[in-house]
Amino acid sequence: MNIISLGFIASGLAAPTDGLDLFKLKVSSPVKNINDRYLSSNASAIGVYDIDDTAAIRVYQTSSKKAGCSQLHIYPVGIVDHALALVGSNGLMTLTDMVKPSGTKPADGLVMEWDTFRVSGGKLTNDGQGRWVAFPGAKDSWGVKWTDGSVFMTANYMPVEIVMEAAGKGRYNSE
Template sequence: MKWTANFLSFGLLAAFVSAAPVAERQLDLYELQISCPANKNVDGRFLSLKNNTLGVFDGDDVSPVQVYPVESDKEGCNELHTYPVGIVDHSIGLMGPPGLLDLVDMTNPRTVQPGEGTVAQWDTFRISDGKLSNDVDGQWLAFPSQGNSWTLKWSDGSAMITADSMIVNVMYKSAGEGRYNGD
């Protein structure tokens, strides 16, 4: 009988704790915008997500991807996690063969195991003067896709590049505030 009383009091305590409000943390949100004055079809457009790839896409069903920065373990670098925050962690990252990496959405990036001959980076973004770059020297390139859509890649200059690509800058623009329950 004594253990029943202890168990019931524990149950009441657990119910009280679970009913307590969860502290919210404020997040500074950002959107990523293409700057390419030489091509008015791309200049000023915001990056969105389609089939795990980031780029600028046509259609009514696309909206700018929002990210919030988290300081990386690598000095001077950031991770860019996507918002809204869900049960599964999503971060933007760079993946592909060395030299030319696709900008993609990574699910649980800490657990991503790239295949042989493939690179996966998600904690190497640098933010400076309102621009997004990578810790590895290089540049952003936009490649044409279907219609008036473009996908983004990071090139370190060592890979063969097709003539239909163009150099762009990725601007880091404030998108307001978001909320995150946790910690």
């Protein structure tokens, strides 16, 4: 009787032969103190934080079941999947690091979209009408949200664009 290592079987089935194309997400804005800064994570909220740009999140793109849309998974690949998601209600959704997005159900009254991102001309948008906006926070931080334009917002937000910038190649379970 031959015994084969389960780790060998799992690594052979899960690991692709090609590397993943990785991207960093950079803010484009006419506001000098947010322009050309990279998105990073603060707990589960994705935004611009007063930290070194080496902490920028890196993502890789996979296909969505929704035509023309993508999912953006956070790298490095771990045992538990992390992906970017938009979570909110009433026309304003926060860009979030969602743990196990395919198995997560939104709380009552909330909308959760994690497979509706579109990339065109190197810029990231969401499926449907709307735009990215950034709200100032403490210590030179900015929260990034998606709005469909139907919600009333305070006047302190800035319209921004999110640019997907190539960040090299990655592999499953290794740097």
